[in-house]
Amino acid sequence: MLHLLAALLAAAPLTQCFSHAAIPPLPIPPRISAGDGARLHSQSGEELPPVDTVYTFDQLIDHNNPGLGTFQQRYWSNWEFYQPGGVIVFNTPGESNAEGYMPFLTNDSINGQIAQAHNGATVMLEHRFYGFSNPLPDLSVESLRFHTIQQAIDDLEYFAKNAKLPFPGGDQVGPDKVPWVLVGGSYAGALTAFTNVNKPGLFAAYYASSAVVESITNLWAWFEPVRLHMPQNCSLDVQAAIARFDSILTGKNQTAISALKASFGLEDLAHPEDFAVALKNNLWAWQFLGPSSGDDASVFYDFCDALEVVDGANAGPNGRGGEYALAAWGKYWTDGYYTSLCGDMDAETCLGSYNASDTYFTSTAIDNYDRSWMWIVCNEMGFFQNSAPFPHPTLVSHVWQDSDDERTCQLFFPTAFPRPTPPPVERTNFAYEGWNVHTTNIYFGNGQRDPWMYATVSSPFTYVPDTPEQSIGLSEGGFHCSDMITLEGQCDASVLAVQKKGLAAIARYLAEWKAAKTGAY
Structure with a gap:
């Protein structure tokens, strides 16, 4: 299942490389923290709330019918590197309870590296219908009619435009005021690309790791990287x-x-x-x-x-x-x-x-x-x-x-599928472009050993060009979402190269966003 792949970030020990790695580990970037695990602000030294502090946001149940009301969508934030005007690094871990994904908020991940490099804060939003962010109190077919890719994309937009984030000045950091970077891996990586396609210009930059952009009924080639490597x-x-x-x-x-x-x-x-x-x-x-x-x-x-x-x-x-x-x-x-x-x-x-x-x-x-x-x-x-x-x-x-x-x-789902029916993947690929994705300000990071690679823009079944506007990095030693994990780059030089290319692309997109805002063009 796809959600198990994203669990790599949550499950991986973040202090040492596995012994099968061919390259010795490099030093871990410094991170300022209090002795009890709470964060200290990198500039002021102020003690911040623990990164697992839960916040809630009043999210719309149905973006097509706001009159249905709202539900409590959980989110988390870390602002140890934040300075006014800095970037907001935004992600959802996708198809899982988000409680196990705290590294997405720190520089143990690419998210935190981007925040650290650009005086930013990290924000992680639990995907609707996962964990305890549920529009309705059960997972019946009647409830799940509000569980769609489009509703999830709309969640990201509505949150970004309306949330009052829990740090000083957090009510003045909408994507029209400061640059936001949407980051995602695996399904959430696809959601990152889909958001860019569906809502162009919403965010300043996008980082999509192992993004399964092409929906495929039988992804038999999931096993090809396994067989070959x-x-x-x-x-x-x-x-x-x-x-x-x-x-x-x-x-x-x-x-x-x-x-x-x-x-x-x-x-x-x-x-x-x-x-x-x-x-x-x-x-x-x-x-x-x-x-x-x-x-x-x-x-x-x-x-x-x-x-x-x-x-x-x-x-x-x-x-x-x-x-x-x-x-x-x-x-x-x-x-x-x-x-x-x-x-x-x-x-x-x-x-x-x-x-x-x-x-x-x-x-x-x-x-x-x-x-x-x-x-x-x-x-x-x-x-x-x-x-x-x-x-x-x-x-x-x-x-x-x-x-x-x-x-x-x-x-x-017997009431939704009274007879066995193939998933309508053509409809999804038409709506969000699949392998035909052609957008701007996005970086795709992939790995050749990733079993999901054949659904990404690096699939041998397609050709998506690597351009400055839609940049692609592919690591020989990368597995699923490897480039999202700081330590993976410290253990494998090819993953590190993909991370560096991605960080450079994001820096370029942010500079372009700021130049456009200030009229520097």
């Missing part, structure tokens, strides 16, 4: 194991099918489609990688070690073959991975996708990012992550198809 022997063995897996699971030998399920401890999983999609979990762990990912990286590399390492000896570059790899994969599941994934739940409860009464699908309680994100997946963006088309190499099974994802949408 994971250890070669592991990649070949996973491909061979999946080919063998599909041959057994689609065959008529029930004894072999039962034995295969038993080898993974999944005897009571009723449907072959659910067995097929369950194995994606091992590959989805790639989204947490990066030089600063620390122990999170072990989830993926432990999986490869289980397939390739025997008695301390790693397999050669060609791996150990599909038969061995599939058996080793099953043993990895039964040796503890299943428990880490499902706890004490049985397989059908944990991994099944056919039970329409399962509370996972039916609960409408708030602060359920899976349900909120699936609404956007099913209605606007797609991003199903399935097998590559034949005869392209694939890391995942062909047994689970797009139709199964459409069925999942139906399970989540």
Whole structure:
């Protein structure tokens, strides 16, 4: 899921590089803070509120019908570097409860670096229908009709024009008075680009990291950066194991099918489609990688070690073959991975996708990012992550198809989808330009190891030129949203180059904004 990718910033330890990094860590930029964790203003030394202090804003429930009233939208702010007239660095973490994203407010992130360089304050707005910023008290289909990309864009505009920010002079910092920079990563990166397309001139500059601007029904190429950049022997063995897996699971030998399920401890999983999609979990762990990912990286590399390492000896570059790899994969599941994934739940409860009464699908309680994100997946963006088309190499099974994802949408929202229906991605791409984006004052930062790269402007499936007005940086060593994390640049020179290019582009856009305001042109 896309929201898990954005979690890298929140989850990454921000003090050391992961041992797989090829480049030694560089010094962390200094940050002024009080001993108890509260911030001190960089100039006055005044103690500021902790960055996790919650503020609220009266946001419109429906921007098309203001008469419906408002709801309390949560936001956070840090003004340790702020001087009057400085930049406002604005972002939403997107599809998640925002409480875990405090680094977006500090110079542990690109947001804070921009604020520090331009005497600015950082502001983070929780996206509607995530966390506790809900226009209505549940996540029913009736409520979620106000959960759209356009409503989220309108939230950003309405907040910027009307919020009275909680620092001295914060009631006089609208985007018509001081420059604002909208920053986002992943879905929020796409939202950043969409806002620039939809409301040109609203903000002075935009920084979009790993921005998934092109909505795609089946983003099978999510797995291409994984296939190409994971250890070669592991990649070949996973491909061979999946080919063998599909041959057994689609065959008529029930004894072999039962034995295969038993080898993974999944005897009571009723449907072959659910067995097929369950194995994606091992590959989805790639989204947490990066030089600063620390122990999170072990989830993926432990999986490869289980397939390739025997008695301390790693397999050669060609791996150990599909038969061995599939058996080793099953043993990895039964040796503890299943428990880490499902706890004490049985397989059908944990991994099944056919039970329409399962509370996972039916609960409408708030602060359920899976349900909120699936609404956007099913209605606007797609991003199903399935097998590559034949005869392209694939890391995942062909047994689970797009139709199964459409069925999942139906399970989540049966009244909205009385029958399985493909997401209308063409409509989204038409509205917000997708790969055809052509705008100004925006910087796109991407990484070649990012599994979402094929939905960005750096996708090999398209060509978006790198221009001064719409600048693009691509790092060879970058993973998902790597350029948003200060430490990632300190651990990888290619990521650092993307960060520097982005900071230079933002500085140029801000200078142009100020020149236009003062009539210097």
